[in-house]
Amino acid sequence: MSKYKALIGLEMHCEISETNTKAFSSAANAYSSLPNSNIRPLDMGFPGTLPVVNKEAVKMALMTSIVLNCSQPKYMYFERKNYYYPDMPKNYQITQETKPIPVGIYGKVTFECNGEDKTIRINNIHLEEDAASLDHLFDTSVINYNRAGVPLLELVTEPDFHSAEEAVAFLEHMRSVYRYLDISEADSKKGQVRCDVNVSIMDEDLDENDPNNWGTKIEIKNVNSFGGVKDAINYEIKRQTKLKETNKYDEMEQQTRRWDEETGTTIYMRSKVNAIDYKYFVDPNIPKFKITDEWLEEIRKSIPMLAYDRKKKYIEEYNLSSYDAGILVKEKAISDYFEECVKIKTDIKQAANWINGMILSYLNANEMSIKDFFMTPEMLKELIELIDSKAISSKQGKDVFAKCLSDQKTPKQVVKDEGMMQITDEAAIMEIIKEVIDENMDQAKTYNPQYPKILDYFIGQVMKKSRGKANPAVANKLMKEELEKLVS
Ligand code: ADP
Ligand code: MG
Numbered sequence: 001m002s003k004y005k006a007l008i009g010l011e012m013h014c015e016i017s018e019t020n021t022k023a024f025s026s027a028a029n030a031y032s033s034l035p036n037s038n039i040r041p042l043d044m045g046f047p048g049t050l051p052v053v054n055k056e057a058v059k060m061a062l063m064t065s066i067v068l069n070c071s072q073p074k075y076m077y078f079e080r081k082n083y084y085y086p087d088m089p090k091n092y093q094i095t096q097e098t099k100p101i102p103v104g105i106y107g108k109v110t111f112e113c114n115g116e117d118k119t120i121r122i123n124n125i126h127l128e129e130d131a132a133s134l135d136h137l138f139d140t141s142v143i144n145y146n147r148a149g150v151p152l153l154e155l156v157t158e159p160d161f162h163s164a165e166e167a168v169a170f171l172e173h174m175r176s177v178y179r180y181l182d183i184s185e186a187d188s189k190k191g192q193v194r195c196d197v198n199v200s201i202m203d204e205d206l207d208e209n210d211p212n213n214w215g216t217k218i219e220i221k222n223v224n225s226f227g228g229v230k231d232a233i234n235y236e237i238k239r240q241t242k243l244k245e246t247n248k249y250d251e252m253e254q255q256t257r258r259w260d261e262e263t264g265t266t267i268y269m270r271s272k273v274n275a276i277d278y279k280y281f282v283d284p285n286i287p288k289f290k291i292t293d294e295w296l297e298e299i300r301k302s303i304p305m306l307a308y309d310r311k312k313k314y315i316e317e318y319n320l321s322s323y324d325a326g327i328l329v330k331e332k333a334i335s336d337y338f339e340e341c342v343k344i345k346t347d348i349k350q351a352a353n354w355i356n357g358m359i360l361s362y363l364n365a366n367e368m369s370i371k372d373f374f375m376t377p378e379m380l381k382e383l384i385e386l387i388d389s390k391a392i393s394s395k396q397g398k399d400v401f402a403k404c405l406s407d408q409k410t411p412k413q414v415v416k417d418e419g420m421m422q423i424t425d426e427a428a429i430m431e432i433i434k435e436v437i438d439e440n441m442d443q444a445k446t447y448n449p450q451y452p453k454i455l456d457y458f459i460g461q462v463m464k465k466s467r468g469k470a471n472p473a474v475a476n477k478l479m480k481e482e483l484e485k486l487v488s
Contacts, residue, residue, distance in 0.1 A: 004201040004244060006237045007214055008167050009123075009159035010229075011196040012174060015130060016060055016151040017184045023129045023151035024051035024094060024286075031133070031146035032190070043148045045089035050285050053078070057151040060183045061103040061127040062291070062299050064153060067177055067306065068122045070104025072296055075288045078127075081278045087132040087143060095128035095154075097280050102126030103153075111173035111308060113166050115322065120160035120170060128152050133191075153183075159198060159214070164233035168226050171195070176307045180332045188225045195223045197259075199236040201244065215240070216252050220266050223259045232259040236266055310335055318348045327356045333370045334360070337377060346381040347388065354380055358401055374405055383411040390471050391415065392422055424471045426478065429462070432470060433479050436461040437486070447483040455480060 019029050025042040042049040058076060065072050077100045080092040096102035107122035132148040134141055155174070161167045175186040175193070186193050200215030207213055218236060223229050236257075243249040254272035282288075305313075307329040314325035329335045334355065341351040359380075363370060375383075383404070387397040392415055403414045415421055423429055436458060437444045447454055455476070462475045 003204055004241055005204045005208070006162055006199060006201050006233070007159040007208060008161035008163075008233060009198040009217075010155075010157045010161070010167055010170065011198070012155045012157075012171060013194045013196075014153050014155070014174070014178055014184050014186050015192040016057055016153060017192060018182050019054055019056045019060070019151060021054055022149035023054050023057050023127070025049075025149050026052070027146075027149065029150055031144065031150060033146060035142075035144040035146060038146045039148070043089075043145055045091065051078075051094060051283070053286060053289070054151060057127060058103075059299060060151075060181070061125070061153055062296065063181050063303060064155075064177070064183065065104025065107070065125050066296070066300055067181070067303060068104060068107035068109050068125060068155070070107030070122060070125060071101070072104055073101045073291060075100070075290055076103075077288045078283045078286045079280045080283050081280055083276070083278060085131065086141075087134050087148070089132075089145075089148070093129060093131065094283055094286070096126035100282075109170075109173070111170055112311075113169035118166055118169070120166075121158040123156040123158050125153060125155045128154060159200070159217075164230040164237075167197070167233055168230050171226050171229060173308065176330075180304060180306050191224065193224075195229055196221050197223055197229055197232055197236075199233055199240070201237060201240045201249075215249070217254050217272075218266075219254075219256045219272065221256055221258050221269065228259055228261060231264055232266060235264060239266065304332070307332070307335070310339075314352075318342070318352075320349070320352055324352050324356055327360070328352060331370075337370050337373075340377040341380060344377055344381055346377065347384055350384045350388075351377075351380060354384065354401075358398065362405065374408055375401075379404065379410050386411055386415060390422055390424055390473070392420055393468075393472065396420055396422070396468070421469070422471045423466055423469045424474055426474060429466075429470050429475055430478055430482075432462050432465050433458075433475070433482055436465060436479075437482060444483060444486055447487050449484055449487075452480070455483065458483065 017029070021027060022029050022043065025040040027040040027043055028038040030038055042051060062072060077096065078094050079097050081095050082092045084091050102124050104125040105123070108119055109122060110117050110119040112118070130147050130150040130152045132143050132145045134143055157170070161170065171193070178184040178186040184192055197220040198217050199220065200217050202208065202213055202215045218240070220232050220236065223232050240249060243252060256269045256272055257266040258269050260267050310329045311325045314320045314328060315322055320328070328338050338351060338355055342348055359370070359373070363373065383397060383400060386392050386400070387394050392400060400411050400414045400420065403409070403418065404411055407414065409417070440458070440461065443454065443457070458479050459472065459475055462470050462479065463472070
């Protein structure tokens with residue numbers, strides 16, 4: 001019933017965690033090691049040092065740019081954003097502003113939110129370096145320069161989100177993209193993802209395609225978790241709506257606020273009216289370099305199918321439920337395992353059930369990656385076929401699964417070693433059935449085909465005698481025939 005709608009734009013910073021070295025220096029890109037152990041003179045702003053662009057980081061940035069359907073530049077430039085802060089000894093951050101164009105501009109991306117597709121526009125994506133990390137202890141602050149110079153991707157969206165749910169669904173989508181592309185774990189718990197969240201509200205019946213109708217932008221800085229993004233947006237929408245309703249909204253200035261996790265509120269930091277001028281200029285120590293079409297093409301070809309497309313494919317081509325497909329694509333390695341099963345012609349539905357059920361619980365329980373999982377897709381196929389061909393029952397299948405993993409044997413080997421092969425031979429089963437009937441003749445004679453409940457008891461006896469190896473379907477069929485013969 002709200003008279004207002006929210007416009008939300010995100011600035012998502014994601015550290016690239018998968019390069020060996022930093023963005024412009026040869027120090028290791030691993031800031032979780034001993035504090036201040038991964039530093040080169042450049043990271044400390046020592047005189048005489050020169051930045052060298054990390055090609056791998058540029059490649060990853062271009063990959064992301066392509067995936068987000070952005071235009072890529074013909075030449076790569078970097079700029080200096082000038083300001084002083086103890087976490088940045090060079091006194092400037094190497095980054096890319098929109099002129100000349102960064103790694104990517106004007107893209108769009110489609111993601112899933114509550115089961116529906118949503119498309120938003122990307123304003124730009126650029127590559128920059130992270131600052132060092134500061135820890136504030138009681139009355140001291142300590143600096144860890146391991147993070148200084150770590151490559152960082154900043155992605156700026158247009159204000160196309162209308163709710164916290166949409167914004168968070170987008171962030172989850174991007175986390176999946178970064179993981180599938182092997183660019184970053186994008187783990188906000190490790191501080192790898194940080195967001196600035198921009199929120200305004202406008203009258204619901206006005207046209208949002210006309211920026212003149214937009215409300216005043218409030219920027220919330222450095223929100224460090226997806227939960228924080230959600231809460232900050234919801235809080236800010238409520239706060240701004242109240243201002244509207246008390247006629248105070250229009251006199252509000254553009255401002256920067258910060259999210260306070262403890263109180264669950266946003267707190268005023270500064271007005272944005274006199275925005276800081278960072279005096280950007282192209283870094284003269286980094287020669288511009290050409291992004292060739294050949295290189296872009298090579299990068300394009302190396303991009304794997306992403307979770308969003310895989311999920312659609314699993315639903316449309318493999319007839320899996322949206323729920324099952326969703327679980328399969330959560331992690332690329334799992335999805336790759338599943339696709340390998342499909343490739344070697346395993347029954348698709350059953351492979352999906354095994355992976356989403358037994359395999360994922362096993363991996364979770366053992367905190368293991370599927371990359372270290374003993375059972376290969378070939379073995380899973382073998383197991384599924386043993387059950388399908390009724391060589392073993394599906395209950396036995398679970399035991400074989402466990403035994404495979406504990407003894408590091410193939411399913412066939414386990415079945416053989418444990419003597420688990422089901423008896424499907426009719427003559428062999430018939431022999432057991434005869435014995436069971438003989439031993440329970442009185443009851444057998446009470447068999448009534450109209451009320452065949454007693455059949456369960458007889459089958460139970462057959463299973464007992466065969467130590468669970470008689471094929472239940474065959475036993476059932478034969479036992480029924482025998483009992484019927486007896487009483488007819
Ligand atoms: P600045 O120059 O202040 O950084 P930008 O125009 O670069 O502002 O926009 C920064 C972010 O704010 C972008 O994500 C953009 O989508 C978002 N944004 C811009 N205007 C609004 C608005 N009126 N309401 C909400 N978000 C906005
Ligand atoms: Mg900005």
